[in-house]
Amino acid sequence: MKIGELAKRSGCKAVTIRYYENEGLLPAPERSEGNYRLYGPKDLDRLDFIMHCREHGMRPPEIRELLLFRDKPQRDCTWVANLVDAHIADVDVRIASLEHLKKHLERLRCACGGEREGEACGIMRSLDDRSCCASCERQPAAL
């Protein structure tokens, strides 16, 4: 199949497929007479694997390692489990930090008394007074 069909079947855009080839996640496929990329079912499997990893929030470096393992499975798969564990822990941290952020935002939201007068807007006043969250770390919230 050509790249368009692979894209449709995998749900991955054609440009991204070429990008993955460039990055070494996908092998360079055969070419047709007209220099078109020609893919087989194995390529679809591999791309599906990649997309599945992406659906799990994994990024190219992590996926690259998993592909290496997939290509050449070693005896011990402990580190695969560890990788997933680390990933879960990471997601936990993100959730916690977003919950924390949400609390701050809700407090901020409450500051608006609805006076509808620019200068007096409680939200603006709160944003002006940075010491209000003195107990929290003074660094940008991760989104």
Add this chain to the structure above:
Amino acid sequence: MKIGELAKRSGCKAVTIRYYENEGLLPAPERSEGNYRLYGPKDLDRLDFIMHCREHGMRPPEIRELLLFRDKPQRDCTWVANLVDAHIADVDVRIASLEHLKKHLERLRCACGGEREGEACGIMRSLDDRSCCASCERQPAAL
């Protein structure tokens, strides 16, 4: 004060301060004889405001709008409250999507029976079978 002190006092790196000036978030300050940027307390206030917004997970475009309002408060501050509301809703979506992702990852994690044999690793098998999450959207999880 010079940029270094402003950086220390605000917790924002000097390079980032210059970047914000370039982007129009901060006004171009006076210069010393030796062409050094010279800041006053108002600059610190403004930068603190910006950092406070960042602590609330806001991004430059949003911050830019708030600064406009700060510079020229209009009668009606409703949209400030709306902006915060939208921001909270966005955080909610992110949290929900991460919770969902976590569930998937935990299911994935359970697939590892600990056989410690590469080809048989349940995690790898699960990643190979993309149809396992057929009911979920087939797109990358946002992190």
Add this chain to the structure above:
DNA sequence: CTTGACCCTATAGTAACTATAGACATTATT
């Protein structure tokens, strides 16, 4: 008077793609 810390500009690099330009190949229609 030189060392070191600080500051300046301009440019390039980051992640993980996405968009664009300009050209060639294939397929469908007339």
Add this chain to the structure above:
DNA sequence: AATAATGTCTATAGTTACTATAGGGTCAAG
């Protein structure tokens, strides 16, 4: 067969919000 529409090719630049680097100037202390 000619033409038009679509698909594909490469290479390059753009995206966000910065960060890093190169190559130089300024300032205070010893």
